[in-house]
Amino acid sequence: MGAETLIKSHKQFKKKYGKKYSSLFQRLVDEGQSPKTLFIACSDSRVVPNLITYAKPGDLFIARNIGNFVPPFDPESEASSTPAVIEYALSVLNVDNIILCGHTDCGACKSLHKDIPLDDIEMTHIRKWLRFGESAKEQAIAFVGIKDKKMLYRATEKFNVIEQLKNLLTYPAVKRKVAEGKIFVQGWYYHLDNGELEYFDPIEHRFLPVETVLDKMEAQQQESDSELNEQEFNEAAQ
Numbered sequence: 001m002g003a004e005t006l007i008k009s010h011k012q013f014k015k016k017y018g019k020k021y022s023s024l025f026q027r028l029v030d031e032g033q034s035p036k037t038l039f040i041a042c043s044d045s046r047v048v049p050n051l052i053t054y055a056k057p058g059d060l061f062i063a064r065n066i067g068n069f070v071p072p073f074d075p076e077s078e079a080s081s082t083p084a085v086i087e088y089a090l091s092v093l094n095v096d097n098i099i100l101c102g103h104t105d106c107g108a109c110k111s112l113h114k115d116i117p118l119d120d121i122e123m124t125h126i127r128k129w130l131r132f133g134e135s136a137k138e139q140a141i142a143f144v145g146i147k148d149k150k151m152l153y154r155a156t157e158k159f160n161v162i163e164q165l166k167n168l169l170t171y172p173a174v175k176r177k178v179a180e181g182k183i184f185v186q187g188w189y190y191h192l193d194n195g196e197l198e199y200f201d202p203i204e205h206r207f208l209p210v211e212t213v214l215d216k217m218e219a220q221q222q223e224s225d226s227e228l229n230e231q232e233f234n235e236a237a238q
């Protein structure tokens with residue numbers, strides 16, 4: 001889509017959504033934003049956080065970068081765009097969810113397996129940025145080897161989600177809120193070809209369809225409801 005098409009599309013947007021969402025837009029200005037979720041995703045044009053979660057303006061506070069990397073907490077670091085988004089989301093907006101979303105066919109994860117020439121000045125920052133995916137690359141190679149490239153790339157993408165979740169926990173605010181049970185952190189893996197989502201289950205240590213989270217939540221709710229009923233029954237019986 002070139003600039004001209006984008007301007008025409010914007011006219012369409014105003015026509016179609018301007019009226020429909022005008023009160024929402026105004027409320028978000030009057031009251032300010034209060035998103036519940038920080039969403040960290042890849043810059044890849046095929047990963048569209050609001051589209052895949054069906055979220056409205058004001059719902060997601062988003063950080064996107066090449067590879068959905070989270071640089072480990074480093075007070076001396078000057079490459080601090082994503083770290084600043086994380087700190088703002090936790091300390092100012094008080095989000096209570098963080099979703100770290102990786103995806104299939106990730107160019108960044110693929111690039112980890114190719115050397116960028118040191119003398120290519122036009123790729124300087126990409127080469128430096130990709131170091132945040134090194135650990136995922138090494139684990140993927142150790143896990144599946146290098147023969148089957150497709151398998152290697154898929155494994156790199158998934159290990160990358162796990163590694164970036166670990167990096168998230170190096171941030172003091174994330175660590176504290178997780179310890180206090182005030183924040184929910186989850187790693188997702190989005191399939192570009194069919195829109196399916198998986199999440200990383202830290203107990204089973206594998207990726208599962210995201211829908212199973214809802215089943216588990218429902219089961220937990222039923223369990224706590226039945227505990228409550230049992231308690232009520234015991235109290236009534238006394």
Ligand SMILES: [Zn+2]
Nearest residue numbers: 042044106107
């Ligand atoms: Zn990507």
